[in-house]
Amino acid sequence: MAHSLRADAVWASLSRLRDTAPLVHNITNAVVTNSTANILLALGASPVMTDSTEEVEEMVAAASALVINLGTINGDSAAAMRLAAAKAQETGLPWLLDPVAVGVLGYRTRVAGELLWHRPTAIRGNASEIMSLAGTAGGKGRGVDSTAGSRDALAGARSLAEATGAVVAITGAVDLITDGERIVECHNGDPMMTRVTGTGCAVSAIAGAFLAIEPDPLTAVAHALAVFGIAGEIAAEGCNGPGSFQLRLLDLLFDLDGQRIADRVRLR
Amino acid sequence: MAHSLRADAVWASLSRLRDTAPLVHNITNAVVTNSTANILLALGASPVMTDSTEEVEEMVAAASALVINLGTINGDSAAAMRLAAAKAQETGLPWLLDPVAVGVLGYRTRVAGELLWHRPTAIRGNASEIMSLAGTAGGKGRGVDSTAGSRDALAGARSLAEATGAVVAITGAVDLITDGERIVECHNGDPMMTRVTGTGCAVSAIAGAFLAIEPDPLTAVAHALAVFGIAGEIAAEGCNGPGSFQLRLLDLLFDLDGQRIADRVRLR
Amino acid sequence: MAHSLRADAVWASLSRLRDTAPLVHNITNAVVTNSTANILLALGASPVMTDSTEEVEEMVAAASALVINLGTINGDSAAAMRLAAAKAQETGLPWLLDPVAVGVLGYRTRVAGELLWHRPTAIRGNASEIMSLAGTAGGKGRGVDSTAGSRDALAGARSLAEATGAVVAITGAVDLITDGERIVECHNGDPMMTRVTGTGCAVSAIAGAFLAIEPDPLTAVAHALAVFGIAGEIAAEGCNGPGSFQLRLLDLLFDLDGQRIADRVRLR
Numbered sequence: 182m183a184h185s186l187r188a189d190a191v192w193a194s195l196s197r198l199r200d201t202a203p204l205v206h207n208i209t210n211a212v213v214t215n216s217t218a219n220i221l222l223a224l225g226a227s228p229v230m231t232d233s234t235e236e237v238e239e240m241v242a243a244a245s246a247l248v249i250n251l252g253t254i255n256g257d258s259a260a261a262m263r264l265a266a267a268k269a270q271e272t273g274l275p276w277l278l279d280p281v282a283v284g285v286l287g288y289r290t291r292v293a294g295e296l297l298w299h300r301p302t303a304i305r306g307n308a309s310e311i312m313s314l315a316g317t318a319g320g321k322g323r324g325v326d327s328t329a330g331s332r333d334a335l336a337g338a339r340s341l342a343e344a345t346g347a348v349v350a351i352t353g354a355v356d357l358i359t360d361g362e363r364i365v366e367c368h369n370g371d372p373m374m375t376r377v378t379g380t381g382c383a384v385s386a387i388a389g390a391f392l393a394i395e396p397d398p399l400t401a402v403a404h405a406l407a408v409f410g411i412a413g414e415i416a417a418e419g420c421n422g423p424g425s426f427q428l429r430l431l432d433l434l435f436d437l438d439g440q441r442i443a444d445r446v447r448l449r
Numbered sequence: 450m451a452h453s454l455r456a457d458a459v460w461a462s463l464s465r466l467r468d469t470a471p472l473v474h475n476i477t478n479a480v481v482t483n484s485t486a487n488i489l490l491a492l493g494a495s496p497v498m499t500d501s502t503e504e505v506e507e508m509v510a511a512a513s514a515l516v517i518n519l520g521t522i523n524g525d526s527a528a529a530m531r532l533a534a535a536k537a538q539e540t541g542l543p544w545l546l547d548p549v550a551v552g553v554l555g556y557r558t559r560v561a562g563e564l565l566w567h568r569p570t571a572i573r574g575n576a577s578e579i580m581s582l583a584g585t586a587g588g589k590g591r592g593v594d595s596t597a598g599s600r601d602a603l604a605g606a607r608s609l610a611e612a613t614g615a616v617v618a619i620t621g622a623v624d625l626i627t628d629g630e631r632i633v634e635c636h637n638g639d640p641m642m643t644r645v646t647g648t649g650c651a652v653s654a655i656a657g658a659f660l661a662i663e664p665d666p667l668t669a670v671a672h673a674l675a676v677f678g679i680a681g682e683i684a685a686e687g688c689n690g691p692g693s694f695q696l697r698l699l700d701l702l703f704d705l706d707g708q709r710i711a712d713r714v715r716l717r
Numbered sequence: 718m719a720h721s722l723r724a725d726a727v728w729a730s731l732s733r734l735r736d737t738a739p740l741v742h743n744i745t746n747a748v749v750t751n752s753t754a755n756i757l758l759a760l761g762a763s764p765v766m767t768d769s770t771e772e773v774e775e776m777v778a779a780a781s782a783l784v785i786n787l788g789t790i791n792g793d794s795a796a797a798m799r800l801a802a803a804k805a806q807e808t809g810l811p812w813l814l815d816p817v818a819v820g821v822l823g824y825r826t827r828v829a830g831e832l833l834w835h836r837p838t839a840i841r842g843n844a845s846e847i848m849s850l851a852g853t854a855g856g857k858g859r860g861v862d863s864t865a866g867s868r869d870a871l872a873g874a875r876s877l878a879e880a881t882g883a884v885v886a887i888t889g890a891v892d893l894i895t896d897g898e899r900i901v902e903c904h905n906g907d908p909m910m911t912r913v914t915g916t917g918c919a920v921s922a923i924a925g926a927f928l929a930i931e932p933d934p935l936t937a938v939a940h941a942l943a944v945f946g947i948a949g950e951i952a953a954e955g956c957n958g959p960g961s962f963q964l965r966l967l968d969l970l971f972d973l974d975g976q977r978i979a980d981r982v983r984l985r
Contacts, residue, residue, distance in 0.1 A: 204592045212750045212766050214480045214521075218646035223691045228646065229592040230480050233523030235556040243553070243592070253750075255769030255793070257523070285779070288771040324740045324765040324779070376971065378754035378764065422968030423759045432690030435644065472860045482748045482789075486914035491959045496914065497860040498748050501791030503824040511821070511860070525791070699960030703912065 199225035203245035203393035210252025213379035245393035247276035266299035279385035284313025308334035368447035369410025371417035467493035471513035471661035478520025481647035513661035515544035534567035552581025576602035636715035637678025639685035735761035739781035739929035746788025749915035781929035783812035802835035811928035815921035820849025844870035904983035905946025907953035
């Protein structure tokens with residue numbers, strides 16, 4: 182069943198995010214630490230990127246949301262992720278899991294399975310990652326990219342949502358978000374977003390920021406995907422390639438207003 | 450007591466830096482390794498980012514300055530920091546400590562205290578970080594951001610300078626630099642600098658580069674803050690947001706000349 | 718003996734690369750993980766940056782080429798590099814070694830020597846790095862920069878190629894590529910490329926991508942150097958400094974066409 186969400190609700194969420202500047206704790210990969218922090222700052226959130234076993238529990242206790250991204254996981258960071266996820270579960274902090282390349286590499290696939298026991302509030306991945314995490318067939322991606330379309334993963338996403346209690350978002354040419362019952366589609370975005378590293382990681386971080394200020398996780402994730410997709414499509418229209426696209430994306434996240442959201446939002 | 454420094458002295462320092470391209474060894478955090486290296490290259494310095502226990506002592510021995518930044522510290526990098534700081538102390542190499550988020554997280558607060566025993570030449574932080582390091586009240590920041598203004602931290606900065614022998618810089622809307630006796634104020638800069646990650650880390654690295662070519666540490670740090678603040682305010686004037694700001698900042702650091710320094714420098 | 722390579726062959730290689738989007742596995746340094754991934758994406762390759770001992774062998778088995786870069790090596794990453802190089806040798810995967818700062822720091826110089834036993838397909842470094850790896854005199858660089866010119870390292874490059882079976886590229890104001898017998902010169906490029914961190918690392922990654930789609934390693938590396946040099950010199954012509962240079966470089970790698978290659982290629 183498609184779910185209707187209005188542009189003014191997206192704008193209200195973004196305004197609340199900018200007003201409160203939630204502290205978003207990211208345990209993420211070496212490729213996107215800088216770009217993720219900059220995207221959160223441009224959006225109006227306050228990023229923290231601490232990722233050591235010595236510090237993550239204390240940081241989780243002070244944060245408004247936690248995002249765990251498996252991109253360049255190793256034994257040390259996996260240990261920090263386990264501590265952070267357990268602390269978030271214990272304190273009721275909203276947290277999001279980004280299962281980068283799960284299904285491609287055995288080690289991270291096992292760690293992702295363990296992290297699910299700490300009940301993420303939301304999970305955001307491409308179709309291959311979500312299918313792999315759901316244990317459905319066809320989940321093997323290619324490197325960090327999906328080999329399947331979003332709709333192929335919808336059944337898996339629903340069963341994953343039911344099994345874990347998380348809102349599950351499959352991103353791709355079309356984005357699908359489900360809590361197991363409701364389904365929201367987001368049609369914003371542009372193919373240029375695939376020519377820059379870390380756009381998937383960025384939208385996970387943005388979804389984490391919206392989880393901090395929006396009580397309904399399905400709404401939070403849908404608003405995050407719409408905001409990032411709208412900024413991405415405007416950025417792509419005026420760019421000459423992935424260099425100018427990145428610059429414009431940061432400028433637009435900083436500058437996005439209610440009018441442009443109203444003109445462009447495509448949530449169903 | 451305010452201290453007068455002239456624009457031609459800033460320009461002479463920057464010219465000397467460009468002529469000698471000092472090798473600046475940075476042990477820094479995962480968020481800003483790339484941006485710090487690019488900022489030092491744009492300025493005219495030669496950055497090295499080696500951070501392993503296997504290599505830092507050998508690198509310190511070949512460098513012209515060392516910068517230690519606690520941003521994403523863990524047990525391994527803390528061990529490398531201790532070795533590097535000890536080697537810098539032993540060889541008389543100028544070195545700068547950037548106590549990112551000290552006061553917020555217990556582990557790094559303890560490591561920062563240990564590193565002070567190796568007598569940094571300079572310390573650069575925001576008001577909360579300096580107050581925490583000085584052991585004065587009110588030092589608890591929010592994530593990597595300060596909850597206090599620069600002037601709130603001045604008494605702490607002076608006592609920290611006296612206790613350690615370091616020049617201490619508090620950066621914020623106004624920057625204050627003290628050796629415990631003299632005080633320099635720097636009024637250059639722009640609020641857009643807070644919407645890009647790592648500008649504090651960048652100015653610490655630039656201060657490290659100036660320490661390599663300027664014998665008086667108070668002068669070196671003041672000149673670094675002025676140069677970075679001037680580039681930042683010109684970059685902010687012509688930008689559309691944090692993406693174009695970052696691009697312009699690198700172009701301006703590369704291109705900054707004596708005339709623009711003379712027109713804008715606000716050191717007292 | 719100079720070797721003639723035509724512009725249409727360079728363009729054919731680049732077109733094949735874009736059509737096949739080879740999966741290029743990079744074990745690289747903390748400074749350039751983001752910029753390397755973005756450069757490979759702009760070019761049309763598919764980057765993966767996994768660098769843990771838990772995962773590198775499985776990733777190598779799925780990749781089309783491997784690039785190992787010693788930039789910020791430590792004990793953990795050295796272990797991952799050994800596993801990955803051994804797996805590449807075992808499976809016949811083309812792989813490239815970038816010996817950053819070898820000759821300056823003892824630890825990485827020893828690790829580089831061990832990695833040579835796994836028979837890299839290609840080695841790309843500056844003159845000081847190649848001279849040090851070849852064991853010839855004068856190989857000591859300054860930080861990550863060379864203190865010698867490309868031609869000073871040619872004898873060392875030839876003996877290194879003969880001893881290891883690798884194609885060896887010395888990059889600098891002029892690039893020289895040799896398999897021990899043939900020598901190709903590449904005169905493309907611009908000095909602005911030295912004012913941005915990681916351009917050497919980027920061209921190594923690009924050479925890795927060309928090794929995945931071009932059976933002759935000498936041709937692959939020469940084409941990679943020409944493509945990157947051409948993009949670099951066009952980017953430099955229209956830039957205001959290293960910030961706008963980086964943006965333009967990504968846009969041009971994405972956009973480079975046969976005409977601009979034909980107009981500019983300077984391979985001999």
